[in-house]
Amino acid sequence: MPNARDSVEHVFRREYGRIIASLIRACGDFDLAEEALQDAFVQALDRWPESGVPENPAAWLTTAARARAIDRLRRARVGAEKYALLGEQTTPGEGAFAMLNQGSDSSLEDDRLRLIFTCCHPALNLEAQVALTLRTLGGLSMAEIARAFLVPEPTMGQRLVRAKQKIRAAGIPYQTPPEHLLAERLAAVLAVVYLIFNEGYAASAGDDLIRRDLCGEAIRLGRLLAALMPEEPEVLGLLALLLLHDARRGARLSSSGRVVLLEAQDRATWDQAAIEEGSGLVERALLMRRPGPYQVQAAIAALHAQAATPEQTDWPQIAALYSVLASFSPSPIVELNRAAAVAMAYGAEFGLALIDRPEVAGTLEQYRWLHTTRGELLRRLARWQEAAAAYTRALQLSENTAERAFVTQQLATMRTAAGKDS
Amino acid sequence: MRYLLLIYGNEQAAAAKSPEAQAAEMDAWWKYTADLQQSGQHLAGEALQPIATATTVRLANGRPVVVDGPFAETKEQLGGYYLIDAPNLDAAIAWASKMPNLPGGGSVEIRPIMEFDTPAS
Numbered sequence: 001m002p003n004a005r006d007s008v009e010h011v012f013r014r015e016y017g018r019i020i021a022s023l024i025r026a027c028g029d030f031d032l033a034e035e036a037l038q039d040a041f042v043q044a045l046d047r048w049p050e051s052g053v054p055e056n057p058a059a060w061l062t063t064a065a066r067a068r069a070i071d072r073l074r075r076a077r078v079g080a081e082k083y084a085l086l087g088e089q090t091t092p093g094e095g096a097f098a099m100l101n102q103g104s105d106s107s108l109e110d111d112r113l114r115l116i117f118t119c120c121h122p123a124l125n126l127e128a129q130v131a132l133t134l135r136t137l138g139g140l141s142m143a144e145i146a147r148a149f150l151v152p153e154p155t156m157g158q159r160l161v162r163a164k165q166k167i168r169a170a171g172i173p174y175q176t177p178p179e180h181l182l183a184e185r186l187a188a189v190l191a192v193v194y195l196i197f198n199e200g201y202a203a204s205a206g207d208d209l210i211r212r213d214l215c216g217e218a219i220r221l222g223r224l225l226a227a228l229m230p231e232e233p234e235v236l237g238l239l240a241l242l243l244l245h246d247a248r249r250g251a252r253l254s255s256s257g258r259v260v261l262l263e264a265q266d267r268a269t270w271d272q273a274a275i276e277e278g279s280g281l282v283e284r285a286l287l288m289r290r291p292g293p294y295q296v297q298a299a300i301a302a303l304h305a306q307a308a309t310p311e312q313t314d315w316p317q318i319a320a321l322y323s324v325l326a327s328f329s330p331s332p333i334v335e336l337n338r339a340a341a342v343a344m345a346y347g348a349e350f351g352l353a354l355i356d357r358p359e360v361a362g363t364l365e366q367y368r369w370l371h372t373t374r375g376e377l378l379r380r381l382a383r384w385q386e387a388a389a390a391y392t393r394a395l396q397l398s399e400n401t402a403e404r405a406f407v408t409q410q411l412a413t414m415r416t417a418a419g420k421d422s
Numbered sequence: 423m424r425y426l427l428l429i430y431g432n433e434q435a436a437a438a439k440s441p442e443a444q445a446a447e448m449d450a451w452w453k454y455t456a457d458l459q460q461s462g463q464h465l466a467g468e469a470l471q472p473i474a475t476a477t478t479v480r481l482a483n484g485r486p487v488v489v490d491g492p493f494a495e496t497k498e499q500l501g502g503y504y505l506i507d508a509p510n511l512d513a514a515i516a517w518a519s520k521m522p523n524l525p526g527g528g529s530v531e532i533r534p535i536m537e538f539d540t541p542a543s
Contacts, residue, residue: 123511170534171423173510181512 007053008044015058016139017224021111022062024118025174027069030136030164036069037061043068112137113176113228120189121172128163129192135160137224138217140210148211149199186229190238190294193221197242201249204257204402215246226281236285237295243278244301247271259402263310275305293328296321315345332363340373348380368397372407379410384418424465424507424535425514429521430498431528433472439526450522458504458517467504498529505535 016037023033040061054060119132130149134140140148146156166172177185200214222239229235251265279302285295300321307313322338336355343351355361355374364370375390391411398404436444451469458464476492492499501523508514511532518530 121511123515170532171425171510171514173512175512177512 005045005049007057008041008048011053011057011061012041012044013139015061017115017137018112019058019062019065020136020139021115023065023069024115024136025111026066028174030167032069032072033065036065036072039068039071040064110176112224114174116189116225116228117176117185118167118172118174120185120192121167122185122188123170123172124163124166126192126195128159128166129188130195131156131159132163133192133221134196134217137221140217144210147208148214150211186232186234189225190234193218193225194238194242194294196221197245201245204253206257215242215249218242219246231288233285233288233290234292234294236281237292237298240278240281240285240298241294241301243274243281244298244305247274247278247305253402257402259406261406262304267308270305275302278302279306291324291328293325296325296328300325313344315341319345332360333367335360336364336367336370336373343377343380348377352377352381366397368394368403371397372410375407375410379414379417384414387414388418423510423514424505424537425511426533426535427504427506427514427518427521428500428531428533429502429504429523429528430531431501431523431526432497433499433501435526436501447522447526454520454522457520458506463506463508463513463517465505465507467502469502470500473499501528 020033020037023037024030027033027036043064044057044061048054115136116133119136120129124132131145134145134148135142142157142160143153146153149156176182196214197218200212200216200218203211203214219239219242222235222242225232225235226239247270248262248265250271251267251269252260254260278298282295282298282302286299300318303314303318303321319338319341322334322341326334326338335357339351339354339360341351342354352374355370355377361370361374371390371394375387375394378384378387378390388411391407391414394407395404395411398407436447439447455464455467458467473492476490478489478491478493480487480489504517506514506517508517511534514532518532521528521530524530
């Protein structure tokens with residue numbers, strides 16, 4: 001017989017996002033909804049060990065939370081208007097269940113969509129968007145979010161408080177954006193999820209588990225978005241990209257914590273199921289004929305993931321895709337990646353020519369990966385002095401132990417090769 | 423909800439525009455105001471005279487000190503405002519996004535009004 005406390009916690013964690021979304025809509029207030037749900041949780045811990053876990057635990061918790069919200073409002077002596085919003089059930093009973101079961105699941109899904117767009121509203125700063133999304137949709141505690149982003153708890157607490165205050169004070173509406181704003185607002189939502197993933201991807205083995213699990217959290221959010229908006233190709237593209245990156249996560253760092261480049265990774269450790277799922281999503285998305293930056297990045301990642309060995313990588317295709325990506329999100333970094341692909345496809349000198357344009361090499365002078373890439377290409381062209389200079393510059397710019405070890409090793413390997421030449 | 427929309431622009435740049443361009447922008451402002459009024463969300467709005475006409479008052483040693491100019495030198499100057507009553511922030515943003523000062527590089531700051539409970543009489 002499952003331990004009732006474990007069941008409650010399991011249900012709570014799993015259903016949190018869904019329940020909170022509908023509660024926020026009913027209460028019109030993040031804090032009231034959260035506190036009411038906490039009350040309901042305590043109530044469940046109290047009752048379920050005796051009465052057993054109910055058949056529809058989410059419905060039970062929602063009803064109980066709505067009742068607790070009424071209690072709180074009553075105590076705060078707010079006007080009749082708010083009572084009307086919540087209905088007048090005071091205990092979970094037949095009537096309450098009927099009311100809840102009346103609405104189809106689609107209204108619950110609409111609520112979560114509303115919640116996502118509210119959390120990622122452009123009037124909130126990016127850190128606030130990330131914190132709110134993880135708190136309300138991810139169900140992470142404030143302490144967990146603080147540890148995940150290496151920020152003191154009081155600071156994270158403040159961020160959440162201020163974000164909710166801004167929503168209330170400035171009248172940020174709880175709704176999905178109108179058609180003409182959907183594309184840009186969706187891009188903001190996807191950017192938040194991608195940021196969460198990258199934060200987790202950057203975590204090292206020594207970091208807190210919750211920090212490393214941010215990748216899993218981001219993928220969960222990506223899946224939620226894909227379920228809520230299955231006809232949005234960029235949403236599918238982002239989920240594909242996350243899955244394809246995550247598939248290689250195990251191979252990224254050596255046992256001694258050093259960075260392992262793509263061409264040196266043990267492909268046997270790549271998660272083939274994730275690669276298959278990600279590749280399938282890319283295809284599905286591209287068939288919708290509405291390409292976008294996440295789809296293109298995912299297509300590039302898929303090409304890497306599908307190559308059984310580094311030598312079988314389809315570099316010309318990848319180089320072409322980077323050109324497409326540049327048309328969507330032009331940036332020196334995209335150009336750098338394109339140059340690296342061009343070098344692999346057509347020769348180091350062509351890649352170098354693309355890098356050594358002022359808009360790339362000039363703009364990215366402080367970016368260590370520019371110098372490691374230049375160093376690598378110069379090394380292939382046996383231009384030892386220039387390669388050494390580039391690697392040295394990269395070392396100056398890097399503080400990361402794993403990266404520095406890697407560059408130092410490249411320098412050493414190269415000096416040996418240079419020695420052989422003379 | 424009531425919002426104050428504060429209209430900012432670079433005065434020098436605006437003054438440097440051709441008379442035709444300035445007249446065109448004035449027309450755009452008249453049309454904008456008319457649209458806002460027709461929507462029923464317009465409460466008030468005025469253009470302000472240029473920053474050279476500003477006067478700032480502070481206290482120094484407990485006595486008011488009067489100085490020529492704005493409270494601070496800024497790259498963009500406050501040129502006018504609208505007070506509106508809109509359903510939510512997105513509605514206020516929609517109005518702000520259509521303002522004629524934006525194409526020339528201006529900006530609009532949206533501030534929700536602090537509503538105080540009126541004391542029981």
